[in-house]
Amino acid sequence: MTGIWGVGVDVVDLGRFERTLERTPELRSRLFTPAEAVLSTERLAARFAAKEAFVKALRAPAGMSWQDIEVVLDEHGAPHLSLSGAAEARVADLGITRVHVSLSHDTSVATAFVVAES
Template sequence: MIVGIGVDVVDVPRFAATLARTPRLLPRLFAPAERVLKPRSLAARYAAKEALIKALGGSDGVHWTDIEVASEESGRPVFALTGETAVTVAGRGITALHLSMSHDAGLATAYVIAEAVPPAGVTASVFPTAREDTA
């Protein structure tokens, strides 16, 4: 059952200028493995982290460097959560996070869907079950 959706868009040149002007942001926003990436990839990861926070419904218990955007062997982006952020996400009953990112024409975007198992007795579907009319 979807429990949250988040989306974010980042202006890549503006983001790169901000990082150049304020170098201390890099270690505050990104995990060590992310810090070596190009600005367009950092902007997409920043958008992913913002989208995750929106999908979670807020930033309580979430720390930027606990959220790393990694890649599966196929290249598919995934979240690698650690620390208090991992505990917070699990504590909210979230069992799956889906992430899509892209960057083009000076913009980076990310979309996140958070899923949880519905509580016992709650149907995940909002549509009534189809049934045959008896006449």
Template sequence: MILGIGVDVVDVARLMAALERTPELRTRLFTDAERPLPPASLAARFAAKEAVAKALGAPPGLGHLEAEVLSAEGGRPELRITGKAADVAYGLGVKRWHLSLSHDAGIALAYVIAEG
């Protein structure tokens, strides 16, 4: 059963400009494993973090580091949810996450489904 759906789009250049203006954003938004990725991949991961929050109903107090995008075998994106986001997901009965990422023409997109 689908418990939540989230989608988000990010302008790659706008995100990179924000990271250049405010370097500490990189550590507030991305995990150690995510930080060295190229701009389009960072933007897709930021979109995924926002989409996770939407799939959970956008409860207050979620942190961007609580949703991490990992690369599974073969490069398929996979979510790791921790902290308050994991608590909210557990409370909703989320058993499985589905994630799709894409980027083209300076735009990154993430689509997230929370399944119970």
């Protein structure tokens, strides 16, 4: 049977996220790939929300590193997830054929929505 396998959503308070990164600078390299780590706080918060939403949609794969999920933009600027390691293995194990992601941020919050399709 094909259809929606899982849905995840996450919201990040930008002020709190920025304070956390300032207080614990090593989080940037733990949570984000080198390509992501150089982005603005707003964009990092949206990417973190996407990673959390992915984990919620696929029920936290064992052994997953936050860097196993990378938000990349296509040639039109639309986001999608580039998966590796335990995240990629979980998608394959579950028979997920597509993972959709939507990101948004404004002055105080960032949010992401992930839909896993089988």
